[in-house]
Amino acid sequence: MSSIILTDYELVVGLEVHIQLNTKSKAFCSDSTEFGALPNTLLSPISLGHPGTLPRFNQQVLEDGILLGLAMNCQIRAYNEFARKNYFYADLPKGYQITQHLTPLAYNGFIHLNLEDGTRRRVGITRIHMEEDAGKSIHDQDPYDTLIDLNRCGVPLLEVVTEPDLRSAREAYQYLSEIRRLVRYLEICDGNMEEGSLRCDANISVRPRGVQAFGQKVEVKNMNSMRHVQRAIEYEFQRQVEMLEKGETIVSETRSFDAQASNTFSLRSKEAANDYRYFPEPDLPPLFVDDDQIAKVKSSMPPLPEVLLERFTSVYGLSAYDASVLCDQKHLALWFEQLVNLTKHYKQAANWTMGPVKTWLNTHALEIHEFPLSVQALASLIDAVQDGLLTHHQAIQTLWPVWLDSPRKSLPNLLTELDLGKPSDGPPLELLVEEVLSSMPAKVKEYQSGKKGLLGLFMGELMKKTGGKVQPSAASEMLRSKLEG
Ligand code: ADP
Ligand code: MG
Numbered sequence: 001m002s003s004i005i006l007t008d009y010e011l012v013v014g015l016e017v018h019i020q021l022n023t024k025s026k027a028f029c030s031d032s033t034e035f036g037a038l039p040n041t042l043l044s045p046i047s048l049g050h051p052g053t054l055p056r057f058n059q060q061v062l063e064d065g066i067l068l069g070l071a072m073n074c075q076i077r078a079y080n081e082f083a084r085k086n087y088f089y090a091d092l093p094k095g096y097q098i099t100q101h102l103t104p105l106a107y108n109g110f111i112h113l114n115l116e117d118g119t120r121r122r123v124g125i126t127r128i129h130m131e132e133d134a135g136k137s138i139h140d141q142d143p144y145d146t147l148i149d150l151n152r153c154g155v156p157l158l159e160v161v162t163e164p165d166l167r168s169a170r171e172a173y174q175y176l177s178e179i180r181r182l183v184r185y186l187e188i189c190d191g192n193m194e195e196g197s198l199r200c201d202a203n204i205s206v207r208p209r210g211v212q213a214f215g216q217k218v219e220v221k222n223m224n225s226m227r228h229v230q231r232a233i234e235y236e237f238q239r240q241v242e243m244l245e246k247g248e249t250i251v252s253e254t255r256s257f258d259a260q261a262s263n264t265f266s267l268r269s270k271e272a273a274n275d276y277r278y279f280p281e282p283d284l285p286p287l288f289v290d291d292d293q294i295a296k297v298k299s300s301m302p303p304l305p306e307v308l309l310e311r312f313t314s315v316y317g318l319s320a321y322d323a324s325v326l327c328d329q330k331h332l333a334l335w336f337e338q339l340v341n342l343t344k345h346y347k348q349a350a351n352w353t354m355g356p357v358k359t360w361l362n363t364h365a366l367e368i369h370e371f372p373l374s375v376q377a378l379a380s381l382i383d384a385v386q387d388g389l390l391t392h393h394q395a396i397q398t399l400w401p402v403w404l405d406s407p408r409k410s411l412p413n414l415l416t417e418l419d420l421g422k423p424s425d426g427p428p429l430e431l432l433v434e435e436v437l438s439s440m441p442a443k444v445k446e447y448q449s450g451k452k453g454l455l456g457l458f459m460g461e462l463m464k465k466t467g468g469k470v471q472p473s474a475a476s477e478m479l480r481s482k483l484e485g
Contacts, residue, residue, distance in 0.1 A: 009206045009241045012214055013172050013233060014126075014164035016201040017179055018157050019189050020133065021064050027132045027156035028055030028098060028284075035195065039149035047154045049094025054283050057082075061156040062105070062287065064188040065130050066297045068158055069106025071182055071304055072125045076106055076294050082130075082281035091135035091148055099131035099159075101278045105289075111182075112306065113174050114324070123175055124163030131157050158188075164203065164214060169233035176200060176226045181305055185330045199224050204236040206244065215240070216250040220257055220264055232257040232264055239264070308333050316346040325354050332358070335368045335375060342379035345386050352378060356400055372407035380411050390420045391430040393478055433478045436461045447483055455479060 026033055029046035046053045069076050083101035109125035135150035160179065166172050180198060183189040190197050200223050205215035218240070220232045235257075240250055252270035257263075305327045312323035312333075327333045332353070339349045357378070361368060381403075385395050398418055403409065409417075436458055437444050447454040458479050459472070 005245060006238070006241055008209055009237075009244075010209050011167055011169070011233070011237045012164050012205045012207060012217075013166035013169075014203040014217075015162050015166065015172060015175060015229075016203070017160045017176070018133075018199040019068070019160065019179070019183055020197045020199075021061060021156040021158065022187075022189055022197075023058060023060045023064070023156055025058060026154035027058050027061050027130070028154055031154060033155050037151055039147070039151060042151040043153070047150065049096075055098065055281075057284060057287070058156065061130050061158075062289070063297055064156075064186075065105045065128060065158055066289065066294060067186050067188060067301065068160070068183070069109065069128050070294070070298055070301060071186060072106070072109040072111050072128065072160070074106035074109030074125055074128060076289055077103055078289055079103065080105055080287040080289065082284045082287075083278045084281050085276045085278055087276055089134065090146070091137045091150065091153075093135070093150060093153065097132060097134060098281055098284070100129035104129035111175075111178060113171060113178055114309075114320070115171065115174065118320075121165070121167075121171060123165045126161045126163050128158055128160045131159060133157050164205075164217075169230045169237070172202065172233055173226050173230040176229060180226075181328065185302055185305055187302075193224050193226060196224050200229050202229055202233055202236075204233055204240070205250070206237060206240045208244075215244075216252060218250065218253055218255055218264075220255045221267065223257055225259075228257055228259055231259075231262060235263050302330060303334070305330075305333075308337075312336075316340055316350070318346065318350050322350045322354065326350060329368070331368045335371075338375045339379055342375060343382045345382050348382045348386065349379070352382060356396060360404065372404055374407075377403070377407070377411065384411060384415075388428050388431065390415065391428050391478070393430065393474075393481060394420050429474060429478055430482075432462060432465060433475070433482050436465060437479075437482055444483065455483075458483075 023033060025031060026047060029044055031042045031044050031047050034042065044053075046055060066076055080100065081103045082098050084096040085099050085101070086096040088095060104127035106128040107126065109128070110122050111125065113121045113123060115121055133152045133155040135148055135153045138147040138149060141147055162175070166175060176193075176198070180191040180193065183198075184191045192198075202220045202223070203217045204220065205217040207213065207215045218236060220236065223229050223232060236255075243250055254267045254270065255264040256267050258265060308327045309320075309323045312318045312326060313320060318326070326336050336349065336353050339353065340346050343349055357368075357371065361371065364370075381395055381399070384390060385392050390399070399414060399420060402418065403411075403414055406414075414420075440458070440461070443454055443457060447458075455476065459476060462475055462479070
């Protein structure tokens with residue numbers, strides 16, 4: 001398909017995301033929700049829907065739902081009902097799923113995506129409702145039979161449905177990243193898509209550019225990888241445009257994504273769609289949410305990524321890129337906030353956090369609360385470098401590894417021990433190098449675009465400036481790190 005024709009069409013996508021909540025017990029009984037337990041061990045007669053059992057609602061599910069609803073700028077519904085969605089399937093022993101049908105807990109919300117081209121897109125949130133998960137059918141472990149693990153029956157889910165507001169596969173990917181970041185900030189779900197904690201159905205249609213009316217949508221079901229969602233949408237866009245170009249009609253159907261073949265295939269047409277015979281769940285009373293409860297949940301709301309991003313750029317003057325790296329994980333972002341309460345050198349604080357601190361965390365596969373040095377320690381080091389007590393180079397190459405090994409030592413003791421931080425006769429090397437480089441901006445540009453031979457020129461300048469008093473190897477290393485770092 002020529003790319004000319006593809007650009008004649010616009011993609012329209014709406015996503016339905018299932019969020020598995022990390023409550024300790026299930027939505028309607030006290031069975032554990034532990035992940036990875038032996039199959040079919042976390043099952044009471046309630047999870048199995050034995051006759052005569054009664055569900056009892058886990059209030060934590062409601063609190064998590066309100067929290068997410070507020071974080072996505074939704075209205076919260078005062079009067080909530082549960083409904084039965086009836087269908088027969090081997091992983092659904094009750095024969096119905098408890099969900100919300102006509103009264104979703106949250107509705108009419110929106111979130112913003114910061115797109116890669118620097119623009120922002122508002123994505124409408126149609127609804128968020130509470131429901132229970134079904135069991136798991138395992139098709140790939142036994143050569144002959146499908147295995148069933150019912151442990152997941154009754155695990156609480158929130159389903160978030162967007163308006164058809166997304167316009168590219170990439171935007172859908174970014175929306176999913178945003179959801180993942182949000183549920184992790186709120187600590188209501190681990191966000192691990194590959195483990196099934198987030199699952200996505202994508203509704204996809206195309207329309208000729210300029211046309212207002214939406215095209216017929218196709219639904220691609222149950223994907224548990226952000227890349228898969230993106231690839232499925234890319235594939236569907238091409239497939240649907242090709243069909244329209246051939247004069248064919250797109251039918252309403254449910255499809256599945258085949259990651260190996262990188263395509264989608266039809267599961268069933270919507271004509272044959274289930275009639276779920278929804279009706280109000282007779283075993284559960286309606287739920288009332290009052291303003292007090294909403295206010296209480298609101299007061300427990302952690303800072304949201306969007307708020308932190310705004311503060312990091314406007315108050316601390318960080319670039320949008322730095323701010324987004326720091327805000328990717330809530331605890332790192334909050335750690336950084338503590339750091340900049342202790343040092344005014346915001347940009348350096350950001351560089352240390354994104355560079356040496358994150359590198360250490362990654363190599364050790366640890367979280368920020370396990371980082372050996374305190375924010376006070378790092379703040380004092382940043383200030384010491386800025387005050388010219390030691391160079392950045394010395395701080396990072398010499399002091400940093402030693403300090404991480406003995407985090408209880410004080411900075412002054414370490415400086416003495418490592419023979420650093422002695423007042424020198426002249427200004428520190430770093431400062432001299434910076435002066436030389438800022439006096440020759442054009443040459444610096446040339447160097448950075450590949451003319452590495454210019455290093456000699458900078459060296460010469462530095463020697464002239466200091467009357468040859470600098471140590472050449474340290475000087476060239478410092479020059480290089482300034483030019484390339
Ligand atoms: P259904 O009744 O088939 O479930 P809904 O109207 O409830 O359809 O919408 C389900 C999802 O499909 C929502 O995320 C919505 O934004 C999306 N959607 C609806 N119409 C379209 C369309 N023409 N193209 C793409 N997505 C759509
Ligand atoms: Mg639907």
